[in-house]
Amino acid sequence: MSYLVLARKWRPRKFSEVRGQPHAVRALSNAIAAEKVHHAWLFAGTRGVGKTTLARILAAALNCQKGAAPEPCGECGSCLSIQEGSFVDLLEVDAASRTKVEQTRELLENVQYAPTEGRCKIYLIDEAHMLSTSSFNALLKTLEEPPPHVKFLLATTEPQRLPVTVLSRCLQINLRSMDSGTIARQLSFICQGEDVQAEGGALARVARASGGSMRDALSLLDQAIAYGAGAVRETDVADMLGGADQPSIVHLLNAIAAGDGEALLEGARELRERLADPANVLAELASALQRLALIQVVGAGVVDEDHEPGLLAPLAETLPADQVQLLYEIAIQGRGALPMAPDPGVGLEMTLLRMLAFRPDAPVKHVVSAGSAAPPAKAAAPPGPPPDAARTRSQKAAERSGSAGSAARPPPPAALRGAHQTQPPPEAEREPSALPAADAARETSAPEPSPPPAAKSALDAGGWPETVRDLGLQGLSGELAAHSELVGAANGCLRLRLDGQHENLLTEDVRKELRAVLISALPSFSEVEIEIAGAGQGGTLAGRDRAAERRRQQRAEKEFREDPFVQASLEIFGSDVEIGSIRPIDDAGTTSSP
Numbered sequence: 001m002s003y004l005v006l007a008r009k010w011r012p013r014k015f016s017e018v019r020g021q022p023h024a025v026r027a028l029s030n031a032i033a034a035e036k037v038h039h040a041w042l043f044a045g046t047r048g049v050g051k052t053t054l055a056r057i058l059a060a061a062l063n064c065q066k067g068a069a070p071e072p073c074g075e076c077g078s079c080l081s082i083q084e085g086s087f088v089d090l091l092e093v094d095a096a097s098r099t100k101v102e103q104t105r106e107l108l109e110n111v112q113y114a115p116t117e118g119r120c121k122i123y124l125i126d127e128a129h130m131l132s133t134s135s136f137n138a139l140l141k142t143l144e145e146p147p148p149h150v151k152f153l154l155a156t157t158e159p160q161r162l163p164v165t166v167l168s169r170c171l172q173i174n175l176r177s178m179d180s181g182t183i184a185r186q187l188s189f190i191c192q193g194e195d196v197q198a199e200g201g202a203l204a205r206v207a208r209a210s211g212g213s214m215r216d217a218l219s220l221l222d223q224a225i226a227y228g229a230g231a232v233r234e235t236d237v238a239d240m241l242g243g244a245d246q247p248s249i250v251h252l253l254n255a256i257a258a259g260d261g262e263a264l265l266e267g268a269r270e271l272r273e274r275l276a277d278p279a280n281v282l283a284e285l286a287s288a289l290q291r292l293a294l295i296q297v298v299g300a301g302v303v304d305e306d307h308e309p310g311l312l313a314p315l316a317e318t319l320p321a322d323q324v325q326l327l328y329e330i331a332i333q334g335r336g337a338l339p340m341a342p343d344p345g346v347g348l349e350m351t352l353l354r355m356l357a358f359r360p361d362a363p364v365k366h367v368v369s370a371g372s373a374a375p376p377a378k379a380a381a382p383p384g385p386p387p388d389a390a391r392t393r394s395q396k397a398a399e400r401s402g403s404a405g406s407a408a409r410p411p412p413p414a415a416l417r418g419a420h421q422t423q424p425p426p427e428a429e430r431e432p433s434a435l436p437a438a439d440a441a442r443e444t445s446a447p448e449p450s451p452p453p454a455a456k457s458a459l460d461a462g463g464w465p466e467t468v469r470d471l472g473l474q475g476l477s478g479e480l481a482a483h484s485e486l487v488g489a490a491n492g493c494l495r496l497r498l499d500g501q502h503e504n505l506l507t508e509d510v511r512k513e514l515r516a517v518l519i520s521a522l523p524s525f526s527e528v529e530i531e532i533a534g535a536g537q538g539g540t541l542a543g544r545d546r547a548a549e550r551r552r553q554q555r556a557e558k559e560f561r562e563d564p565f566v567q568a569s570l571e572i573f574g575s576d577v578e579i580g581s582i583r584p585i586d587d588a589g590t591t592s593s594p
């Protein structure tokens with residue numbers, strides 16, 4: 001009994017069966033429907049995404065005995081023999097094994113003869129980038145002006161290796177690497193067709209392991225069916241792929257959340273006994289933490305159907321959002337550091353212990369005193385949590401209500417609060433700040449312009465920036481005012497001096513607009529004169545704001561660098577801070593824009 005591998009058995013035979021490449025299908029079917037099929041097509045994309053499959057379907061559509069149609073019938077002699085690879089007018093060549101120019105010439109020898117069976121003679125050149133330069137040259141002339149009955153279909157994983165002379169003669173179709181959701185759905189569809197019992201989590205795991213290649217996914221599914229003796233279970237697939245199954249990952253996370261070092265190490269040992277690859281375990285951990293973070297922000301409903309949200313949902317309740325972020329970071333870093341570990345098992349164990357060390361109730365002081373060397377001077381986005389993350393929620397609550405523990409530690413520096421948004425904000429706004437989206441909205445919303453009670457401000461050079469601010473001017477006239485200082489206010493005439501760097505603001509329209517606003521807000525003036533000065537004056541609103549911003553930035557950077565928690569994090573992660581990434585926060589707790 002012969003067994004046809006799934007990838008061949010379930011290879012799409014019609015455009016409607018192709019998954020994950022709607023743009024390509026649309027371009028090809030439209031071209032056929034309009035009877036404007038270009039004579040040379042290049043299918044580009046990573047392996048196993050459907051390059052030759054689409055090329056074959058195109059060949060069938062052009063040669064289908066029921067007439068050229070946007071969709072081949074899949075039943076006639078031509079369609080069937082194209083599927084079987086026995087159609088005489090479809091010449092398939094693997095360029096990787098026929099790179100020589102003689103072979104290319106030989107292939108093109110009969111190009112001028114009419115097709116034998118079908119309407120079109122089709123040259124399908126797979127791995128086209130492997131052809132030698134002289135082969136390309138031999139191909140070029142025919143590619144430029146092929147006989148009307150000839151189509152060239154080139155497929156390649158590396159289009160950049162094709163000469164531009166070839167690229168420019170082909171219509172290029174870029175195929176996407178497939179997302180794991182699309183692959184998992186197709187696997188599920190195939191399992192139903194094959195009458196194979198498959199767990200959703202198992203298929204999701206196969207889909208993720210396939211790296212976006214449907215062909216790889218189907219090969220893995222073949223393997224999994226054999227491994228599970230006809231059924232596809234998640235634990236089996238996890239073992240087969242050297243990964244960790246969902247329950248084992250949840251077990252590890254539960255142990256971390258509970259601070260149970262024994263259970264954590266026990267879980268790690270079990271995984272190692274099942275020959276789980278530490279890199280895969282950490283990848284699965286990171287993936288579970290990402291889904292946890294999603295659940296915390298938008299609820300369990302958004303998590304893809306491949307995972308059982310029921311397993312993770314309780315953890316979303318117990319693990320604080322900032323800790324989830326931190327654990328994710330530790331998992332990613334730990335995975336990257338595995339090659340440096342004495343052996344991968346040790347690397348995994350240390351990474352898990354680090355997750356435990358950064359639990360909310362692990363005192364930060366302990367972590368700091370455990371470090372020996374002086375912290376490095378600079379650091380990238382701070383991977384560690386702010387001091388607040390290293391406290392339990394109950395402690396935080398106790399501190400908020402003013403009971404024991406509030407004097408135990410100093411408040412974190414402003415920059416840190418801004419960067420992580422973990423400092424409990426004032427009671428009234430705590431809820432919205434739990435959502436990043438809400439924070440983003442607050443950060444981007446511009447301050448409301450106040451109505452112009454400008455007359456209240458003292459009208460002298462020193463008070464001028466205040467006056468400009470109170471006017472609440474928007475747009476270019478606001479810019480013009482902000483970059484101008486007041487040099488005179490007498491005899492009904494306001495005299496302004498514009499910072500020379502912003503000379504281009506001074507157009508007639510903008511000048512008129514500003515004049516109108518000033519005269520209506522300051523009725524004792526009827527004329528506004530604006531002159532242009534050298535750069536860098538201090539008496540403007542913009543100049544004053546710049547100076548204040550610089551001072552705030554310097555203060556934030558200093559506080560951030562001196563914070564003991566930041567220092568401990570830098571040491572543990574061996575990372576650097578990008579000083580430019582530190583943003584001060586204003587009194588309302590929002591970060592200022594860069």
Ligand SMILES: [Zn+2]
Binds near residue numbers: 064074075077078
């Ligand atoms: Zn047909």
